Amino acid sequence: MRTATIQRNTAETAIAVTVNLDGTGTYDIATGVGFFDHMLEQLARHSLIDITLKCDGDLHIDQHHTVEDSALALGQAVAQALGDKRGIRRYADALSPMDETLTRVAVDISGRPWLVWKSAFSQPRLGEMDTELFQHWFHSFAQTAGLTLHVETLYGDNNHHIAESAFKGLARALREAVEIDPRKADAIPSTKGVL
Template sequence: MSMRTATITRQTNETSIQATVNIDGSGQTSISTGIGFFDHMLDQLGRHGLMDIDITAKGDLHIDDHHTVEDTGIALGQALRKALGDFRGITRYADVRLPMDETLTQVAVDLSGRAFLVFRTEFSTPKIGTFDTQLVREFFQAFAMNAGITLHIETAYGVNDHHIAESCFKGVARALRAAAAVDPRQSNRVPSTKGTLSV
């Protein structure tokens, strides 16, 4: 199987983003969005998903972080979708329960070609440092819609908002890593009775 990698460039009046994903990488990342906490979360996504991720984003941070976070989710989702190709040979489904200190988050993913997000995670404060906690959901919404995946994220319990956010990103990383892995028992087949997962 050839390397599953793709690059997406997204240019709008609000942001300029380039995102490269190598699904079969080793977790190497180079991330620069101008938003420190977000960079940290995207680094977790690559590191624990064993995906090489390279992101350069320049956005209207003088307004707020929203456009940059959402558009990075769009670009990264599109890059993942492109890198997955025709989904041939993938495991497709995966789930994980990810503990981080006092927090437990459950993530389930279906690399289905159908975009859907269920996000059942609550934060007790509006910000983690200067990062708006509402943007965690916004990122995953943009990411799932543009990757064409069904993604369920639910935090069962937790107290520290940094831990809650980080457990979401690490949980998604581990679930994506398992779901995108090639299943040697069906390495040349698309894992669907329809014969296609490309919508």
């Protein structure tokens, strides 16, 4: 089983996260930010990656540290569970429709972190979550997971749908990219021989 557990404790947050890349999409998530929990639950369910994530953050200040540090810890757990990345498909993309919204997500588990973000929101908050934190979450997650990640909302009006289609698109792309390719199950998917 490709699993990992990360504990991240700072003066701003205390986080425990466990992932199982070969799971069924079960989740147990509690960050104290309701809309954020909803997005992480979508990520687990549609990627089939089991995720347990508990965060006790300094929400009396704002949500920034909770969202950022949760992304960093989750990305670390995914990277650790991937190990040397032997046998993975590596590349994947997904078109994620949600009513009037369509988002395209492409991922390369490259070990070269990069985020291209082409999504925007017309309101500053969704529930109690600051919408500016979505881009920051994707950036932080890509950094520690070692992903080249492109997220582009092709069109859409509803802010909830824009956020959710991005997380579901990432989930569907990750589901494929982390899968073991039966045609190359013992090979590192790179001409370099290492990722």
